[in-house]
Amino acid sequence: LNIINTTLPSEYNANYNKIQLIESIKIKSNILKKINKPNYESFLLLSSLLKSLRLENSTASHKDFWANENLNIYQDAIATFIDNDDIESAFTFAEENKSNLLVQSLNDIEAKSYANIPAELLEKENDLRAKLQFYQKKKFELENSDNIDSTKLIDYFELITTTEFAIDEIVDTLESHYPEYYELKYNEEDLKAADIKNILDDKTAFIEYFVGKDSAYVFTITKDNISVNSLDILSDSTNIFLKYYQSISDPNVSATFLDSHSKSTYKLVLEKALENINSNIQDLIIVPDDILNNLPFELMKNEKDEYLGFKYNIHYQYSGRLWRLLKNRKSFDKKYDFLGYAYNSDNVNYIAERACATMETGNLLCSDKEIQNIATILKDKSLLLKNANKDDILKNASQSRIVHLATHSCLDSENSDYSRIFFNDGYITNIDLQLQTMNADLAVLSACESGYGELIKGEGAMSISKGFFHAGCKSTLVSLWPVDDCSTSEFMGHFYTYLNEGLQKDVALKKAKQTYLETAHPSRTHPYYWAGFILIGDNAAVFGNGGGYLIWVMGFLGLLVFGWCIKKV
Structure with missing residues (x-):
């Protein structure tokens, strides 16, 4: 057992075989674990080594390998720090295994823009x-x-x-x-719970999940508190989650089935997370993990029979580090407020869902109406592209604050790089999007399963949505199942009405769902018709600062009246 007493180098030679060193430290940590002698320094060094390997490996496949291969390291580290009441360090380790590919890609783009x-x-x-x-x-x-x-x-x-x-x-x-590029690219600071607290206001809670191979945890952070709970979601929960997903995405299931699985999923996933938040909390930021990436939290019901999405304003993040990055990213001046595209096919058949089982896609009955209605709501600076090719759309997307695509998308469950979103003259894939530059404030992917994707340990759901973040978008509105064409068109009208009033995106989304339910025909009130869309990324208002256009106008008129009164005096 001499390895137990071996002093680990605080600084290791750059040419030292890092993989061998990682394996040695893992052996040491496992031995210490068995004799109840946790070694914090081992975990900290492992963290440093893993981060170094992740940054040095240029291919996505290598990064995926390391995220999955070393999941046990993060799991053991989190358990060790929690057992010793160091929740803050446990949270930092949980964050290190989230959306590294996307965060590193965006850091690289930022570094290149500043390094001359x-x-x-x-x-x-x-x-x-x-x-x-x-x-x-x-x-x-x-x-x-x-x-x-x-x-x-x-x-x-x-x-x-x-x-x-x-x-x-x-x-x-x-x-x-270019040393400035190197420093900006690799000078990635760990995210601490204190960093999250500094960004939060007193009405927002940040909830992050970690799902390992043998254990799962949920961290809840508010302005003045952090708590962690273990979750029993690794045994029979997959079946429960699948039934929950079926209950909300299939309009033919019974109300009893829906109610039962909304409540059982809430109990498994959210009940502990919300125990320690106070009644002032209005907004939830949720960072899911593993299978939770493909489930909408809004439709989970609490003990008071309330949908979570009607009690709170909810939006999602791929990781806390990505949230911090997006908060600090500036918005660019754009030629257009809104770019709207509606899919038109040579196939004369109309279909009811924005989905595709083959490469043949039919026309969408309500997509034209959808973008026309939105342009009417937003009025000025809207560009509608009905029969444009994909190159024209991508070129104009870089000049638009909102990119809205009412079209088909196809999920590739075996290789998410080739999930597709369709245009008149073909399609683009997730991997194609990584070469684009959009920098939109919001990409609305009004298509099927645009937020659903292959699950990769340490990265989450590899959906088409992530491609738009790679292209520089600050947020996406995406669907988690094949959505109904005409109810989606109606729902989007409500969403843009509230967005145009200057509301935050998550608030506009909640109000749009409530308005849809209040006005829809009883036969079209199942969640399948209105609850498929979720917001990922930055939730700031697109128009104004959240106070609404009406408030701005009233303030301006008030100033005019005040000035007139002074002039009269």
Whole structure:
């Protein structure tokens, strides 16, 4: 047991084999765990090493591997710190295993914008990344074709490998020749509970989940408090969650079935999390994990038979670090307030859902009406694109505060990089979006399952929504199931009415759902028709500062009257 007494280096040689060191520390930690001698320094060093490996590995597949491979490290660290009443350190470890790919991608974009790197060098890197994605897409299409040409498959594999090496060489050049870029890219501060408290106001609670292989926890943070609870959601809960999802996404289930599973899911997931918040709390920020990423919390019912989404304003974050990053990101001046696109197909058949089971997609009966109605609500600075191709839409999206796509989307459950969103002349994939620059305040993906995706440990749901964050969007409004076309059109009218009044996005979303229920035909009041959309990312108002256009007008008129009175005196 000499390894127990081995002093771990506080600073290790950069050329030391980090993977071997990680394995050695894991062995030491496991031995200490068995003899009840937790070693905090081991976990802190492991954290530093894992972060270093994550930042150094350039490919998504490597990052995914490390997130999944070392989930037990985070799980054991969290348990150790909680057992010793150090909830703050436990929270920091939980945060380290959240949406690292997205956070690192956005940090890289920010670093490049401030580091005075020559445009031609950035263009060369972008060209290589475009080639890489082209080869990857061709390889994917070939692998999924009926007749696989093994020679072409090998060619694409070699092209992908060669291009990845070329990208690595450019990245090495950027990091070695532009120290400001290197520092901005890698100087990623850990997120502490105190950082969350500093951002929160006294009416908001931040709720973050960690789901490991053997244990699960929920952290609840308010302006002046942090608490943690263990959750019993790893045994038979998957079946309960699936029934909950079925009860809210299938309009044919009974009200009793819906009520029962809304309450049982609330008890498993939220009851403990909300025990320690006071009655002043109005807003919830939720960072889900694992299967919880694909469930809407708004439809969970408490012991008072209240839907959570009608008691609180709710929005979601992929991680606390991403929330901090989005809060600090500036908004850009735009040519258009609203870009609206409605899918039109050569297929003359109309369909009722914005979903697709094949590559053949039909027209949507209410999508044209949807974007016309929104443009009427917002009035000025709206651009409607009905028959435009995808390149025109993507070009104009970079000049728009809101990008609204009323179309079809298709989830690829086996490879989320190739989940698709459709345009008149084809589609773009998740991986295509990573080369785009939108910087919109809000992307509304008025399509099916745009927020639902493949679950990857440490990254969450790899939905088409994440592609829009990679493209620079500050928030997305997305669906968690195949939504009904015409009820979605009606719902969106309510949402934009409240958004135009200057309300925060999450408040506008809650009010839109309430208004839909109050006005809809009784046959279309099941949650399937109105509850599929959730807000992810920044929840700030798009128009005004949340006080509403009417308040601004009244204030302005008041000043005029006041000035007139002074003049008269």
